[in-house]
Amino acid sequence: MDDLPLADLDAFTAVAAARSFRAAAKKRGVSASALSEALRRLEAKLQVRLLNRTTRSVTLTEAGTRLLDRLTPALGEIAGALDQVNEMRDSPAGTLKLNVPTIVAREILPPIIGRFLREHPAISLEVTAEDGFVDVLAAGFDAGVRYEERVERDMIAIPIGPSRQRYVTAAAPDYLERRGVPGHPRDLLEHACIRHRFASGFSLPWEFGEGEAALTIAPPAVVTANTIDLELGAAIDGLGVIRTFEEFIAPAVAAGRLVLILEAWTTSFSGPLLYYASRKHMPAALRAFVDFLKREQRRDHR
Incomplete structure (x- = not known):
């Protein structure tokens, strides 16, 4: 032995x-x-x-x-x-392994990790982007990022990134000229839509509004994909209506390549959370990242 x-x-x-x-x-x-x-x-x-x-x-x-x-x-x-x-070193060292959704990897994490790694040059970061649910500890990750309804209750969770996000609906100007502008979510049942499918094969219905005014539909899809790049490209090419995170389509909207529609039916929800196990000895790299996020939150609320 x-x-x-x-x-x-x-x-x-x-x-x-x-x-x-x-x-x-x-x-x-x-x-x-x-x-x-x-x-x-x-x-x-x-x-x-x-x-x-x-x-x-x-x-x-x-x-x-x-x-x-x-x-x-x-x-x-x-x-x-x-x-x-x-932890007794002057600066924490090691590798921090995170599992995060695509939206977080693309739109939220880059500026955060830039500031963090400049502050902690002895730490390296490994990020895996996937949208399905993952048992982060069993999969070998130090922590994960998910939205509130996907975080296990026995985990510690702290905010990372924006406190609120929105789901919006948009289409290309030429599509709206050809097919007309929908005035109500139910009108989308007569439109071509671009929908997202998770790696598991599940495609979520589209939810509109909030509270008692909320409604859910499953519009017909002209394109279904598990990559936002293809979905955005299809929408910009005028193939159909897209509904997704506001951050994904903001550049195309600003450039006039997509137009927001059904703005009264925009859905707002709480932002993502970093979650990790409550354990006696946190890895030094994770502890440094958690402390960094907490300082960022205090700074943002001043």
């Missing part, structure tokens, strides 16, 4: 949590073959199989399950001890 490398044990926990060599390698920034070799060494030293591997799946054996149950808190304690030492 004395010659069991800690890195091999860590590689095992990463693959076991992701149930995939490729997914674990992507999150760790290493090759899948490096993780596979680490698992081969570990199983050879222990003389027991920890993972069942097929071309389609990776599953834990009984021995692997028992080892993972004991290793997870132990490795967490080691990480906490190292972070405590890190």
Whole structure:
């Protein structure tokens, strides 16, 4: 047992949590073959199989399950001890891993991380942008960013970015000239629309208004995509009506390439939240980021 490398044990926990060599390698920034070799060494030293591997799946054996149950808190304690030492440095160091929605990655995070990283040059940042729900801790992230209804209740959450955001509706001038300007959300049932589909395959209906005046429709889609770039391009080309975050379409509206419509039915909602687990020893990089955001909030409210 004395010659069991800690890195091999860590590689095992990463693959076991992701149930995939490729997914674990992507999150760790290493090759899948490096993780596979680490698992081969570990199983050879222990003389027991920890993972069942097929071309389609990776599953834990009984021995692997028992080892993972004991290793997870132990490795967490080691990480906490190292972070405590890190906090004694003049400047926090390490890697901060965040999972955020596309809107946050594109429109909200860039100026925030610019100020943060200039203040903490010894910290590096890894950001994964995806719109579906993710168990950030199981996936190997330090924290996530989501909107209020998507944040798990046992997490600590603090605001990041704007306190309020809006969903707006728009179309290209030539589209409105050809098809007419809808005066009510229900009119969109007779229009061509451009809708967003999540990676899960689910496409949300369009919600308009707030409170008792709120209504929901599922308009016909001429284009459905999971990338805002394609959706925006289709709207600007006059293919249909788009409804999305105001930040996404603001440049096109300012340039006259899109026109806001149904402005009385704009939907306002609370801004995104950074959320993380309540644990005894926060990673130094995450603690520095949380402290930074809190200072930014106090500054903005002066």
